[in-house]
Amino acid sequence: MHHPNRAAENEFIRVHGFSEYARWHLGIDERHPENTKARYKFPFGDFENLHRCGLLAVRSRARQFGYPDIEAASARITATGMSILFSHSPNEAKSSCSKVIWTSGSRA
16 A cells, blocks of 8 residues: 555645645544644545545555445545546556556646
């Protein structure tokens, strides 16, 4: 899976803030306070690329743990591309999981 390590997460939050960090996750755990990493669940990218395999992993975990809304959202994003979350056109490319659905370089 294409998931950043803890240092990369911390650096991303330092530069971009929690609102941008949250956009790379499909779930929010309201038991945890705002502006904490523990609040955001079901990550699906590496802060630069949205990988199809990441969304498939989210979908599988959501089904396994009983989160039908997360499962449905990951299926919709896989089918239609990142435009659902980021309002930008998907950028097709090769990756180790066979498909990058969207890259941050495609943002206007």
